[in-house]
Structures are given as structure tokens and as C-alpha cells.
Amino acid sequence: MIAGILLASCNQKAASETPAVAEEPAAPVAEINVSVPPTPLKVYTKDGVSVKAYDFDKLEYFLKQKNDTTYVVNFWATWCVPCVEELPHFEELNAKYKKDKVKVMLVSLDMFKMVETRLLPFIKEKQLKSDVVYLRDPDQNTWLPKVDSTWSGALPATLIYNKDRRKFYEQSFTYAELEKEVSNFK
Amino acid sequence: MKTIKIFGAVMLVTFLAAFTTKPAEGYKVGDIATDFSLKNVDNKNVALKEIKDAKGYIVVFTCNHCPYAQAYEDRIIALDKKYKKLGYPVVAINPNNPEKQKDDSFAKMQERAKAKKFTFPYLLDEGQKIYPQYGATKTPHVYILQKTAKGNVVKYIGAIDDNYEDAAAVKVKYVENAVDALVKGKEVSVKETKAIGCSIKA
Numbered sequence: 106m107i108a109g110i111l112l113a114s115c116n117q118k119a120a121s122e123t124p125a126v127a128e129e130p131a132a133p134v135a136e137i138n139v140s141v142p143p144t145p146l147k148v149y150t151k152d153g154v155s156v157k158a159y160d161f162d163k164l165e166y167f168l169k170q171k172n173d174t175t176y177v178v179n180f181w182a183t184w185c186v187p188c189v190e191e192l193p194h195f196e197e198l199n200a201k202y203k204k205d206k207v208k209v210m211l212v213s214l215d216m217f218k219m220v221e222t223r224l225l226p227f228i229k230e231k232q233l234k235s236d237v238v239y240l241r242d243p244d245q246n247t248w249l250p251k252v253d254s255t256w257s258g259a260l261p262a263t264l265i266y267n268k269d270r271r272k273f274y275e276q277s278f279t280y281a282e283l284e285k286e287v288s289n290f291k
Numbered sequence: 292m293k294t295i296k297i298f299g300a301v302m303l304v305t306f307l308a309a310f311t312t313k314p315a316e317g318y319k320v321g322d323i324a325t326d327f328s329l330k331n332v333d334n335k336n337v338a339l340k341e342i343k344d345a346k347g348y349i350v351v352f353t354c355n356h357c358p359y360a361q362a363y364e365d366r367i368i369a370l371d372k373k374y375k376k377l378g379y380p381v382v383a384i385n386p387n388n389p390e391k392q393k394d395d396s397f398a399k400m401q402e403r404a405k406a407k408k409f410t411f412p413y414l415l416d417e418g419q420k421i422y423p424q425y426g427a428t429k430t431p432h433v434y435i436l437q438k439t440a441k442g443n444v445v446k447y448i449g450a451i452d453d454n455y456e457d458a459a460a461v462k463v464k465y466v467e468n469a470v471d472a473l474v475k476g477k478e479v480s481v482k483e484t485k486a487i488g489c490s491i492k493a
Contacts, residue, residue, distance in 0.1 A: 258428070
């Protein structure tokens with residue numbers, strides 16, 4: 106049955122260039138436009154660094170904003186070697202294109218017990234400037250397909266979207282590749 | 292001649308690009324899964340067909356280093372304890388290239404298997420040849436196979452359960468439900484789920 110639903114959403118996706126818009130009725134879209142950011146489940150703070158924790162229902166707000174900004178949402182974890190390797194590229198992109206309305210969000214999928222011991226110290230040590238949020242939602246099968254129906258679940262993964270386009274990447278990026286992809290959203 | 296060389300190079304690059312950016316499709320539910328002969332932590336090779344009294348297999352692509360895999364370790368051990376006697380033993384395969392991921396070396400696999408008293412084979416996918424055929428993309432990633440006259444049929448692909456963080460908070464045990472159905476001769480109801488995991492380092 107789940108496979109059936111996935112398949113159905115897959116087909117919908119293939120049939121439309123702008124699936125996020127196509128899959129949603131008009132009313133909630135309008136609602137999102139005027140809604141305020143969700144309240145975090147918790148805000149973790151340590152040594153002057155803080156990170157907001159959300160479950161997926163709350164996080165979804167940041168995956169569906171419809172304004173004149175292009176959002177680059179990277180799913181990562183501190184232990185994930187290829188994720189950590191590509192983080193500087195996302196940082197560079199965020200800094201370089203800030204005035205061009207490109208915004209990077211780094212969604213950490215670290216384990217709950219690692220937020221204070223690893224994630225916060227990591228943000229401080231690397232002096233991350235992009236927004237970092239913590240996704241605390243271990244019910245993987247429920248939310249993974251909502252990010253993108255093609256995501257197998259492997260990290261790292263990246264979603265780039267704006268109000269007109271949406272593309273998902275289950276891969277690592279070089280800076281050049283990332284910049285090129287984002288340029289397609291202009 | 293030069294043209295042919297360039298053409299060849301272009302083809303190779305195209306092929307490599309296709310290969311690195313797009314993972315192999317792998318098995319779908321209903322496909323026949325390949326058998327293999329891979330080195331176990333006791334230095335003896337294990338093949339599915341040599342496992343006695345098996346009606347099927349719970350093939351788990353897993354590894355040492357990944358925290359998601361670590362979080363599921365005790366649950367994988369529990370699966371083997373419960374289902375080996377019902378004909379569905381766990382067969383764990385580390386798909387990572389130890390040169391890329393030092394914590395997943397054969398020696399470290401041996402240490403881990405000993406420390407955690409693994410009751411099942413823990414095999415190294417040397418040369419990373421088996422996982423692409425299955426289509427595994429991360430650890431942990433489960434394939435439940437049923438032994439039939441036609442071969443080992445894939446009956447379930449995906450996550451172990453619905454909570455990677457906390458075994459005590461699990462509500463739906465996908466793998467247990469699937470194997471329970473197979474043991475009773477019934478159809479598996481949830482055949483595919485999505486699992487979060489560490490990408491495989493080939």
C-alpha cells in the first residue's frame with residue numbers, strides 16, 4: 106500500500122514540472138505565504154552557539170517557502186565524511202550569493218544524544234554561518250518521501266527550490282557543481 | 292584513429308559520469324537476488340545456498356562506523372535470534388571500501404563481531420561488487436529474500452523499523468512484520484520502506 110502511494114506520487118511528479126505546486130491544493134499554499142516560521146521543539150544552546158530542533162511537520166515549512174529567494178537545503182550529519190567535506194561549498198555559496206537571494210539551510214540528522222556533544226561544538230569550531238537546524242524525527246519512512254519521492258535515504262542529500270522550481274540531489278557536490286545548479290534557478 | 296580514441300574517451304567519461312552520479316537501479320520486490328560468496332569474519336567464505344535449513348534470508352547491508360547502523364546493531368542481533376530458528380537467518384554485509392572508511396576494515400569488522408557476539412555472518416563485500424547488484428545505497432539497508440525453486444525472491448526492501456533513534460519507541464517493526472508473514476505463508480503487506488542511512492563508500 107505504501108509502495109502504491111509512493112508510485113502514485115512518483116507518477117504525479119513525472120507529469121509535472123512543478124510538483125510542489127501541483128500536488129498541493131491552492132488554499133494551503135496561500136496560507137504558507139502568510140504564515141510565520143514554526144516554533145521549534147527545543148532550542149539547544151552551548152558556548153554561545155544555538156540550534157533549533159524541529160520534527161518533520163515543523164521543518165516542512167522551510168522546504169516550501171514561496172517568495173523571491175532560492176533555498177538550498179542540505180541534509181547532513183557531523184559524522185558523515187562526505188557531508189563534512191562538502192560543507193565548505195555550501196558555506197561559500199551562502200556567503201557569495203546572499204545579496205542575490207540565495208539562502209542555505211543545513212539540516213543536521215545527528216543522533217539526539219550528539220546534539221550537545223558533537224553538533225554544537227562542530228558549529229562553533231567550523232564557525233558555520235549558514236542556518237543550521239536539527240531534525241529530530243526518527244520515523245524515517247514517513248518523512249523521507251515528503252522531502253522527495255526519489256530519496257533512498259542516503260546522506261548527504263540536497264534540495265534546491267524556489268517558488269517556481271524544485272530539484273532534489275542524492276549526491277555530493279563540488280563548489281562548481283553547486284554553483285551551476287543554483288544558477289539554473291535564476 | 293584519433294577520432295576513435297577521442298570518441299572512446301568521451302564514451303568512457305559519459306559512462307563514468309552516468310555511473311557516479313546515478314546509482315545502479317538494483318532489485319525491486321519480486322526480483323531474483325544473486326547469491327554470493329563473501330569472506331566472513333571467521334575467514335571462511337559464506338554463500339546463501341550453503342546456509343542450512345534456510346527458507347529465506349534477512350540480508351542487511353550494514354557497517355561498523357555509521358551511527359545509524361550502530362543504533363540498529365542490537366536490533367539486528369535480536370532479529371537473528373528470533374528468526375534463524377524459523378528459517379530466516381540474518382546475513383550482514385559490509386559494503387564499504389575499507390580504504391575509504393578505515394573503521395570498516397576487515398580487522399575492525401572482526402573486532403566488532405566479537406565484541407557484540409554476532410550470531411550471524413558478517414561479510415565483507417570485497418571490491419564492492421555485490422551491493423550495487425542489490426541496489427543498496429546506504430547502511431543499514433535490508434533485503435528480505437525468500438528461497439524458492441526459481442531462486443531467492445526479494446520480498447521486502449527498506450528499513451528495520453520506524454525509529455532509528457530509540458528501539459523502545461518503535462511502533463512498526465517492518466522487517467519482523469514481513470518475515471512473520473513469510474513464515475505463515477502469507478503475502479508481505481508493507482513491501483518497501485525508506486530508511487535513513489550513511490551513504491555507501493565504494
